[in-house]
Amino acid sequence: DAGVIQSPRHEVTEMGQEVTLRCKPISGHNSLFWYRQTMMRGLELLIYFNNNVPIDDSGMPEDRFSAKMPNASFSTLKIQPSEPRDSAVYFCASSSTRGDTQYFGPGTRLTVL
Amino acid sequence: GIQVEQSPPDLILQEGANSTLRCNFSDSVNNLQWFHQNPWGQLINLFYIPSGTKQNGRLSATTVATERYSLLYISSSQTTDSGVYFCAVPTQGGSEKLVFGKGMKLTVNP
Numbered sequence: 259d260a261g262v263i264q265s266p267r268h269e270v271t272e273m274g275q276e277v278t279l280r281c282k283p284i285s286g287h288n289s290l291f292w293y294r295q296t297m298m299r300g301l302e303l304l305i306y307f308n309n310n311v312p313i314d315d316s317g318m319p320e321d322r323f324s325a326k327m328p329n330a331s332f333s334t335l336k337i338q339p340s341e342p343r344d345s346a347v348y349f350c351a352s353s354s355t356r357g358d359t360q361y362f363g364p365g366t367r368l369t370v371l
Numbered sequence: 372g373i374q375v376e377q378s379p380p381d382l383i384l385q386e387g388a389n390s391t392l393r394c395n396f397s398d399s400v401n402n403l404q405w406f407h408q409n410p411w412g413q414l415i416n417l418f419y420i421p422s423g424t425k426q427n428g429r430l431s432a433t434t435v436a437t438e439r440y441s442l443l444y445i446s447s448s449q450t451t452d453s454g455v456y457f458c459a460v461p462t463q464g465g466s467e468k469l470v471f472g473k474g475m476k477l478t479v480n481p
Contacts, residue, residue, distance in 0.1 A: 289467055301457065301471040314468055347412060356467055357402050362414035 260284075262363035264350050270369045276338040279366045281350030282331055291360060292325055292335050293349040301349075307333065308356065340370045372462055373398045377472035384448050384479050392443040392475050394458035401461070403434050403441050404469065408455040417443070417456075448479045 263282040271277055283290045291306040305315040307327045315325070322341070327333040337344055347367050351360040374397040384390055394403070405417040418425050418432040420441065425432050429448075434441040445452055455476050459469040 291467075300473055301459075303468055306467060308467070314466075349414065351414075353467070357461065359404065359416050359419040360469065361416060362406075365412055365414075367412075 262350055262352055262361055264348075264363035264366050266366060267364060268367045268369075270371065271340055272371050273341055274339045275370075276336065277340045277344075277368060277370075279335040279348050279350075279368070281333045281335070281363060283333070283350070283352030284354075284361055285331070287352035287354050287361075288330075289353045289356060289358075290327060290333050291351040291353075292333070293351065293362075295347045295349065295365075296345075304335070337368075340368075342370045344368060345370050373400070373460060373470055375458060375460055375470055375472040377456075377458060377475045379475060380473070381476045382478070384477070386448060386450060386479055386481050388448050388479075390445045390448060390477065392445070392456050392477075394441045394443070394472060396439050396441075396458075396460050398439070398463075400436065400439075403436075404459045405432055405441070405443050406457045406459065406471075407452075408457065408474070409451075410454055414457075445477075448477075450479045450481055453477055453479045 265280045292304040295301045304317045305325045310327045325335045347365045349365045351362045353360045376395045407415045420432045420434045422436045429446045431444045455474040457474045459471045462468045
């Protein structure tokens with residue numbers, strides 16, 4: 259299997275621009291997770307989906323962040339407008355069943371200038 | 372919410388040495404996962420171990436759920452073991468939402 263696929267791997271943008279991160283989970287996995295990793299806050303869950311339905315978005319920092327999962331093989335995390343404090347590595351992960359092992363993608367390193 | 376503490380925060384070893392990493396958690400859990408983040412940033416799942424002991428090559432893990440801790444053993448360490456090790460537990464029973472510890476940075480020198 260190809261594993262979890264994320265794109266882009268690196269993104270540099272200017273403050274105020276819209277940023278869209280993409281994720282393709284492992285085929286057959288029912289749960290998808292978006293995480294953010296920073297030096298200050300460590301790894302924190304932003305939102306997760308089960309069977310394409312958002313289950314918990316309490317980690318989404320503010321209204322500038324939104325996530326969608328239109329089908330079982332694709333999800334997006336959008337930041338609009340972006341701010342320098344959004345700079346971080348964003349990971350997508352998936353698992354086959356509820357509470358099972360989570361498999362992480364390679365991450366997207368976002369830099370907002 | 373549930374608290375996760377890892378120790379030691381940093382560890383430096385010579386190649387070939389053994390090490391034990393500890394993860395304490397503040398409440399009952401039905402799931403615990405260990406991850407390794409390599410120097411290139413990739414997060415790899417090492418173990419899914421809600422209780423008992425599992426082994427995978429030079430690595431093994433033990434979770435004592437009743438005493439709220441888990442241990443990760445690395446034997447005959449290699450430079451490729453370097454990186455940060457995280458443990459993670461659900462925020463509450465049955466939840467898929469994981470809380471990660473702050474991690475333990477391991478450096479294995481040749």
